[in-house]
Amino acid sequence: xxxxxxxxxxxxxxxxxxxxxxxxxxxxxxxxxxxxxxxxxxxxxxxxxxxxxxxxxxxxxxxxxxxxxxxxxxxxxxxxxxxxxxxxxxxxxxxxxxxxxxxxxxxxxxxxxxxxxxxxxxxxxxxxxxxxxxxxxxxxxxxxxxxxxxxxxxxxxxxxxxxxxxxxxxxxxxxxxxxxxxxxxxxxxxxxxxxxxxxxxxxxxxxxxxxxxxxxxxxxxxxxxxxxxxxxxxxxxxxxxxxxxxxxxxxxxxxxxxxxxxxxxxxxxxxxxxxxxxxxxxxxxxxxxxxxxxxxxxxxxxxxxxxxxxxxxxxxxxxxxxxxxxxxxxxxxxxxxxxxxxxxxxxxxxxxxxxxxxxxxxxxxxxxxxxxxxxxxxxxxxxxxxxxxxxxxxxxxxxxxxxxxxxxxxxxxxxxxxxxxxxxxxxxxxxxxxx
Amino acid sequence: xxxxxxxxxxxxxxxxxxxxxxxxxxxxxxxxxxxxxxxxxxxxxxxxxxxxxxxxxxxxxxxxxxxxxxxxxxxxxxxxxxxxxxxxxxxxxxxxxxxxxxxxxxxxxxxxxxxxxxxxxxxxxxxxxxxxxxxxxxxxxxxxxxxxxxxxxxxxxxxxxxxxxxxxxxxxxxxxxxxxxxxxxxxxxxxxxxxxxxxxxxxxxxxxxxxxxxxxxxxxxxxxxxxxxxxxxxxxxxxxxxxxxxxxxxxxxxxx
Numbered sequence: 071x072x073x074x075x076x077x078x079x080x081x082x083x084x085x086x087x088x089x090x091x092x093x094x095x096x097x098x099x100x101x102x103x104x105x106x107x108x109x110x111x112x113x114x115x116x117x118x119x120x121x122x123x124x125x126x127x128x129x130x131x132x133x134x135x136x137x138x139x140x141x142x143x144x145x146x147x148x149x150x151x152x153x154x155x156x157x158x159x160x161x162x163x164x165x166x167x168x169x170x171x172x173x174x175x176x177x178x179x180x181x182x183x184x185x186x187x188x189x190x191x192x193x194x195x196x197x198x199x200x201x202x203x204x205x206x207x208x209x210x211x212x213x214x215x216x217x218x219x220x221x222x223x224x225x226x227x228x229x230x231x232x233x234x235x236x237x238x239x240x241x242x243x244x245x246x247x248x249x250x251x252x253x254x255x256x257x258x259x260x261x262x263x264x265x266x267x268x269x270x271x272x273x274x275x276x277x278x279x280x281x282x283x284x285x286x287x288x289x290x291x292x293x294x295x296x297x298x299x300x301x302x303x304x305x306x307x308x309x310x311x312x313x314x315x316x317x318x319x320x321x322x323x324x325x326x327x328x329x330x331x332x333x334x335x336x337x338x339x340x341x342x343x344x345x346x347x348x349x350x351x352x353x354x355x356x357x358x359x360x361x362x363x364x365x366x367x368x369x370x371x372x373x374x375x376x377x378x379x380x381x382x383x384x385x386x387x388x389x390x391x392x393x394x395x396x397x398x399x400x401x402x403x404x405x406x407x408x409x410x411x412x413x414x415x416x417x418x419x420x421x422x423x424x425x426x427x428x429x430x431x432x433x434x435x436x437x438x439x440x441x442x443x444x445x446x447x448x449x450x451x452x453x454x455x456x457x458x459x460x461x462x463x464x465x466x467x468x469x470x471x472x473x474x475x476x477x478x479x480x481x482x483x484x485x486x487x488x489x490x491x492x493x494x495x496x497x498x499x500x501x502x503x504x505x
Numbered sequence: 506x507x508x509x510x511x512x513x514x515x516x517x518x519x520x521x522x523x524x525x526x527x528x529x530x531x532x533x534x535x536x537x538x539x540x541x542x543x544x545x546x547x548x549x550x551x552x553x554x555x556x557x558x559x560x561x562x563x564x565x566x567x568x569x570x571x572x573x574x575x576x577x578x579x580x581x582x583x584x585x586x587x588x589x590x591x592x593x594x595x596x597x598x599x600x601x602x603x604x605x606x607x608x609x610x611x612x613x614x615x616x617x618x619x620x621x622x623x624x625x626x627x628x629x630x631x632x633x634x635x636x637x638x639x640x641x642x643x644x645x646x647x648x649x650x651x652x653x654x655x656x657x658x659x660x661x662x663x664x665x666x667x668x669x670x671x672x673x674x675x676x677x678x679x680x681x682x683x684x685x686x687x688x689x690x691x692x693x694x695x696x697x698x699x700x701x702x703x704x705x706x707x708x709x710x711x712x713x714x715x716x717x718x719x720x721x722x723x724x725x726x727x728x729x730x731x732x733x734x735x736x737x738x739x740x741x742x743x744x745x746x747x748x749x750x751x752x753x754x755x756x757x758x759x760x761x
Binding site: 115254371 | 558559560561562563565566569570573576581582583606607608609611612613633634635636638639656657658659660661662663666670681683684685686
């Protein structure tokens with residue numbers, strides 16, 4: 071990386087491409103017909119304030135500079151682009167590069183957004199942050215940011231997820247956050263998001279709601295995409311330097327869509343670069359146990375959680391339960407920006423089943439010594455499928471949004487690993503005996 | 506006569522009007538019907554019937570749970586509308602409004618939903634997550650059909666915002682008494698009095714005050730400051746705890 075100057079140059083390009091290709095001529099906060107701000111009236115003034123702060127920050131070069139400096143010092147940016155030589159040789163075909171968002175502080179791309187919003191909160195003079203979390207990654211990142219910046223912090227997490235993701239709950243609490251288990255609805259991510267909104271409608275004077283993905287009411291999709299664009303800006307420069315030309319395809323997993331939007335933005339204006347988003351196919355699209363909004367034809371346009379997008383919902387508009395081996399992809403909605411890019415044919419969507427994800431994860435570990443998170447492994451599945459059919463002089467990039475090793479409980483459980491289970495049983499016995 | 510005119514007429518004989526609320530299908534349509542009968546017989550002026558939604562972000566724990574339980578019972582939007590139609594026929598002395606979230610309306614078809622609402626004899630709609638900026642076509646269609654799209658004032662609204670929002674409303678303005686979600690007690694203090702004065706200056710529409718209004722003392726305090734008191738969570742709690750038969754006396758005791 072040549073440092074900071076390159077950021078502002080790319081930023082301008084990006085904004086131009088975003089304006090032309092994404093933001094369209096529609097009203098503010100809309101991407102094609104998707105997005106908007108469907109908020110209770112009581113939050114109107116809060117959103118006016120947030121939009122103002124965001125607009126000021128976006129046009130202030132010093133803010134981006136401050137953000138980049140902070141991310142370099144605190145979160146290992148720029149993250150490397152690793153040439154996966156062994157995996158490429160093993161598969162034949164295109165050369166595979168991996169963008170290492172796993173090397174961010176807290177182990178995932180989530181830090182990019184959270185730290186950016188943290189700097190914005192400082193500017194707004196608020197003292198408390200709240201967040202929703204599914205798997206707990208965004209919760210841990212937010213709790214980390216709050217500790218670093220000295221904010222009070224409350225994390226809403228579905229009761230189901232609190233039980234499934236104990237290690238992340240442990241870290242959030244140790245970092246000083248209060249974790250509130252949410253007992254409403256399906257007790258997962260969307261319910262945590264609803265509960266965070268309920269907190270916000272009474273606490274907005276002192277509190278900022280750090281939405282974790284490119285969803286929710288305007289300006290969140292655009293703002294979170296802006297902070298995450300740092301991934302794509304770096305990746306484009308890195309691939310040009312290392313490979314000498316642009317990649318043919320870029321792969322990213324899509325839950326809400328923040329890591330995908332992050333890397334895709336770097337290549338939006340490069341028409342020769344195909345952008346591929348990979349959703350959670352769960353136990354298979356035909357089983358209904360999945361979280362695929364863009365493929366499979368099961369989702370419908372709707373308005374919930376403050377924005378209009380494609381939701382997995384009933385014909386009457388009630389949201390459905392979703393399933394994925396990766397909690398971070400287990401969500402009913404998807405970024406309005408990605409839906410628009412999909413409609414415009416700029417992003418191709420695919421889905422990967424739980425089973426295929428575990429296979430891809432194993433292959434990545436054995437050939438490269440790299441442990442992608444279950445979420446990120448979805449991107450690997452599709453890349454591994456397509457790379458062998460491509461030419462040796464082509465490159466592809468997989469955005470590795472997070473690392474898997476810290477989710478040892480989840481991944482060991484997913485592999486149904488016998489010796490791990492034995493260890494847990496033994497440890498449990500030990501604790502029992504002590505009590 | 507428009508809803509606003511109807512309410513004004515009632516205010517000639519009453520010091521304050523009452524609007525109550527219930528979640529359709531919770532705990533059951535049979536109980537809903539009994540509760541509505543008791544409300545109607547004890548002089549309630551308006552009733553909001555909430556069509557349950559899986560993501561009720563503006564509602565507190567009591568109403569959220571009621572939404573969820575109703576959906577678990579298998580309540581459908583179509584059933585809600587059929588039931589609503591019967592209620593409008595059976596209790597013509599009450600002005601009924603649908604309360605819900607926008608996705609329910611959107612999925613039904615905005616125009617179709619409003620036409621149906623009109624056809625079954627309802628007078629308006631209250632949508633918790635549809636600000637005027639996003640609801641232009643909804644407001645226009647409501648007006649065309651002579652339905653009242655209810656708008657909200659809140660303690661965070663500036664005076665300018667109130668004036669803007671009021672332009673999109675008909676019937677009455679729903680003044681949220683405090684920040685937060687439904688169902689928490691509101692202290693009806695000087696702040697609320699000042700806020701309601703602001704509301705009054707911002708619009709000619711009648712003012713309905715809700716969020717945390719739970720008993721006769723609250724209703725009394727609102728007399729002279731507002732035109733209608735909204736009782737939401739309190740009756741749901743009452744039905745949960747004492748059954749539908751307790752509703753009549755509760756409602757009768759709210760106004761002298």
